[in-house]
Amino acid sequence: MAKHTRKNKSKMFREFNKLPERNITHTGLKHLxxxxxxxxxRFGLGQGHVHLMLLVYDLEFFTTDHACKEMKMYRGxxxxxxxxxxxxxxxxxxxxxxxxxxxxxxxxxxxxGEGQFNYRSRMALSQKGRLLVGRFYRAAExxxxxxxxxx
Numbered sequence: 055m056a057k058h059t060r061k062n063k064s065k066m067f068r069e070f071n072k073l074p075e076r077n078i079t080h081t082g083l084k085h086l087x088x089x090x091x092x093x094x095x096r097f098g099l100g101q102g103h104v105h106l107m108l109l110v111y112d113l114e115f116f117t118t119d120h121a122c123k124e125m126k127m128y129r130g131x132x133x134x135x136x137x138x139x140x141x142x143x144x145x146x147x148x149x150x151x152x153x154x155x156x157x158x159x160x161x162x163x164x165x166x167g168e169g170q171f172n173y174r175s176r177m178a179l180s181q182k183g184r185l186l187v188g189r190f191y192r193a194a195e196x197x198x199x200x201x202x203x204x205x
Contacts, residue, residue, distance in 0.1 A: 085197035089190055092199045097186070104190060106136050107145060107179060111187045115149040115176040137177065145183035150176040 093099045102125075109124055110116050118137060122129045127136075140146040179187070193199055 083194055086194050088197055088199070089193040092193055093190060096199075102136050103140055103145075106140070107183055107187050108190070110177075110179050111184065113179075115178040117176055121177075140183070141177075145180055145186060146177050147180050148175055149178035 090101050090104065093104055094101075106121060106125065110121065118129065118133055121137075122132050125132075137146065141148075
């Protein structure tokens with residue numbers, strides 16, 4: 055059976071009371087909604103765009119199919135709605151373009167499975183995108199936004 059905390063009657067009429075620091079492990083996502091609103095107003099990025107950048111932050115590169123599976127979205131409009139706006143703004147770039155696997159031997163070509171005509175291009179998060187993700191993490195953890203926008 056779970057233990058209940060001891061109730062202090064003197065704190066009964068407060069609006070809130072903080073728990074001791076030893077009982078709290080993570081409070082990093084407390085200001086998540088404010089951070090999403092800030093990024094929408096300041097950078098014009100929707101929640102899907104920010105979520106995609108958070109998803110690929112720790113990847114060197116990714117394919118559109120991989121990102122669709124991870125975000126559980128339909129591939130048809132995914133590229134047009136999420137990838138293209140981020141590429142236009144410079145947050146994503148083509149790491150390996152379609153048809154550019156470089157010089158390969160015949161043996162490598164036979165066993166690879168992705169030839170020149172069925173090669174899916176690989177995307178990557180640019181330095182501008184990585185800095186923006188770091189800014190988002192700081193905003194979500196602290197709730198402090200650098201600009202004076204009304205939320």
